[in-house]
Amino acid sequence: MTPALWKSAANALLEANLQLTRGSFSLDVQLTLAPGEVLALLGPNGSGKSTVLDLLAGLATLDGGTVTIDGAILTAPGRFVAPERRAIGLLGQDPLLFPHLSARANVAFALRVGEARLTADQARKEADRWLDRVGLHDLGDSKPGALSGGQQQRVALARALAAGPRVLLLDEPMAALDAETAPFIRQLIREQLAETGTSAIIVTHDIVDAVVLADRVAVLHDGALVDEGTTASVLAAPRNPFVAALAGVNLVVGSVQNGAVVAPDGRIFHVRPADAAALATTSSILPASVSSAPRARTGSEQNVPAAAVFRPASVVVQTEQPRHASPRNVWSARVTGIEPGSGGVRLRTSGDPEVIAELTPAAVADLGLQLGSTVWLSVKATEVSAYRR
Numbered sequence: 001m002t003p004a005l006w007k008s009a010a011n012a013l014l015e016a017n018l019q020l021t022r023g024s025f026s027l028d029v030q031l032t033l034a035p036g037e038v039l040a041l042l043g044p045n046g047s048g049k050s051t052v053l054d055l056l057a058g059l060a061t062l063d064g065g066t067v068t069i070d071g072a073i074l075t076a077p078g079r080f081v082a083p084e085r086r087a088i089g090l091l092g093q094d095p096l097l098f099p100h101l102s103a104r105a106n107v108a109f110a111l112r113v114g115e116a117r118l119t120a121d122q123a124r125k126e127a128d129r130w131l132d133r134v135g136l137h138d139l140g141d142s143k144p145g146a147l148s149g150g151q152q153q154r155v156a157l158a159r160a161l162a163a164g165p166r167v168l169l170l171d172e173p174m175a176a177l178d179a180e181t182a183p184f185i186r187q188l189i190r191e192q193l194a195e196t197g198t199s200a201i202i203v204t205h206d207i208v209d210a211v212v213l214a215d216r217v218a219v220l221h222d223g224a225l226v227d228e229g230t231t232a233s234v235l236a237a238p239r240n241p242f243v244a245a246l247a248g249v250n251l252v253v254g255s256v257q258n259g260a261v262v263a264p265d266g267r268i269f270h271v272r273p274a275d276a277a278a279l280a281t282t283s284s285i286l287p288a289s290v291s292s293a294p295r296a297r298t299g300s301e302q303n304v305p306a307a308a309v310f311r312p313a314s315v316v317v318q319t320e321q322p323r324h325a326s327p328r329n330v331w332s333a334r335v336t337g338i339e340p341g342s343g344g345v346r347l348r349t350s351g352d353p354e355v356i357a358e359l360t361p362a363a364v365a366d367l368g369l370q371l372g373s374t375v376w377l378s379v380k381a382t383e384v385s386a387y388r389r
């Protein structure tokens with residue numbers, strides 16, 4: 001445990017010092033969360049991410065340590081506030097809706113039992129407002145069984161936020177969703193956390209979640225934090241092989257134009273069709289084919305910040321300008337670096353941002369590549385994920 005990782009922030013909303021031993025697994029984690037901050041908790045399977053959330057939520061008990069919110073003690077030696085009295089919401093990959101209750105009644109339940117304690121009538125009205133916010137305004141009467149996985153997760157998000165938590169804990173909330181739906185839910189979570197100013201900790205092993213959703217990243221390994229900082233700084237200089245592997249992607253931070261992402265140097269990156277649709281809509285509300293509540297595209301998408309992500313192995317390197325039938329991104333660049341990489345040779349190429357291609361040593365030799373060589377790079381649009389930021 002590096003002492004420098006302990007941040008005793010003066011303005012911390014949540015402060016936790018967590019110690020636990022369970023069989024051969026032991027956990028020793030200190031973390032803080034500022035008001036309105038979103039922290040991504042990354043780490044390999046079994047590193048203790050879910051255990052950290054359970055300890056914060058009061059679903060598991062500490063061997064030692066404390067948990068406080070705004071200075072109020074939730075867990076300490078001799079003190080334990082029950083989960084339902086912590087004002088900490090938990091959203092996992094399973095929406096856990098009451099199957100016999102309508103979507104509206106599921107959300108209204110949180111408003112009747114929570115801090116708000118609304119009357120039945122008030123709770124129904126407020127629940128409809130929340131369903132509207134998550135793009136389900138005409139599905140209030142539907143039972144969970146009649147809803148898609150993505151729609152159920154929207155109801156669960158509405159229910160979690162309607163309770164007005166001080167902190168929302170999200171444990172891989174997109175993990176059970178298909179690749180078409182996940183980007184919309186990610187965008188919705190981002191918007192709703194920002195609009196409600198809710199502080200959150202999101203557990204994920206998808207680097208894109210960290211880039212899109214979080215202000216700060218903490219990396220857990222074998223029950224201890226091994227890296228911590230702003231998302232950009234941790235990805236730029238990872239201190240842990242897990243993060244290095246995660247960060248080994250090309251990331252283009254730019255703006256949206258016609259459903260594509262424009263890089264700072266003007267290169268246009270065409271992206272997967274599903275993500276292009278999410279970029280083009282000004283709200284994250286699903287298109288008609290996926291959601292019950294389509295919303296018209298409005299106005300300009302200019303200057304909407306967005307990021308495109310693709311793997312170095314998806315970048316095809318050639319010395320002649322390629323001609324392709326399928327939609328691809330093609331551009332020329334100069335070779336600025338040739339380095340050994342985990343999957344072969346990593347070729348760094350000029351541009352803002354620089355793009356890394358990964359190829360075999362034999363391919364580097366065949367193409368006669370050297371520092372300064374001019375190459376043609378191409379990436380299929382279907383290999384490029386994209387997200388609004």
Ligand code: ADP
Pocket residue numbers: 022025043044045046047048049050051052
């Ligand atoms: P992660 O969410 O990062 O995948 P977990 O917090 O679920 O990791 O698990 C951390 C460690 O605790 C693992 O070694 C796991 O095997 C162990 N563990 C998880 N849940 C239980 C449990 N209910 N009882 C005993 N050990 C558990």
Ligand code: MG
Pocket residue numbers: 049050051
């Ligand atoms: Mg887990």
